[in-house]
Amino acid sequence: MSKPINRRSFLKRTFYTITGIIGLSGGTYYYAKHIEPFLLTVKTDQIFSEKIPAPFEGFKILQFSDTHLGFHYQLNEFQKLVNQINDQRPDLVVFTGDLIDAPNQYDKQNLQRCAALLNQIKAPFGKYWIYGNHDHGGYGTEIVRQVMELGGFRLLQNETVMVEKDQEHIVLAGLDDVMLGRPDLDQTFDNITDDLFSILLCHEPDFADRSQYYPVDVQLSGHSHGGQIQLPFFGYIVTPPYGEKYVEGKYQIGEKPLQLFVTRGIGTTRLPYRFLCKPEIHLYTLKQLV
Incomplete structure (x- = not known):
């Protein structure tokens, strides 16, 4: 007897059929492959919390993710x-994984050029990153x-x-990749208390179902594209493991609640298309909740 499939499995099984349909329309195919993947947008959000210290009012954090060079x-x-990142004049910049699609096949000269370009990014309060599954x-x-170094x-x-x-602090935490690394929430938050405002960088968004039980106020993720x-x-056609439940945008998780933000990221993988899903960088402004 054949095994019944759910909606998500059905969509994945019919994926190539759908992309074939897209390919039948020359204009749609051209747009999805050659235009929309390069229509980079800047998405803005405000993050509110009573735990944000006064000096961090208006503090700007820019997230970019999933370039898949x-x-x-x-x-x-x-x-x-x-250039677009620097145009936003962020205070702090974070990269949430998947820099290069296949790192061991990437040209060495391009690796050097990539490092030089990363070095051009300006952020007075620092630049931080975490591993994604393609990085490992x-x-x-x-x-x-x-x-990255x-x-x-x-x-x-x-x-x-x-x-x-100004002698006040917020916590920035980062996890190893969930799929191919060794993420350890206990180790990460061993000395962190609930009174500190904390932001967690985690490549895979669905891991928020576990991180909600730790002193995390905000989780920033990518991975899902x-x-x-x-x-x-x-709806969503291509959703990877650990990026199937929380695919894009903002979610409130748990009783606290944990604020989860999932960016669409920059590049593509598996198939070189974006359709009704423009790439984005994400600019967050911290706001005191009074």
């Missing part, structure tokens, strides 16, 4: 991304780490850092 996304576009995959762990980014791998402004292709009546 080498797969339909090249360094000329990456230069434009860097393809023997890429040390390759990506070296590129040369680019002036500090890795947060199951650890926290105190961001200080916003479904990458969205179709009316079908």
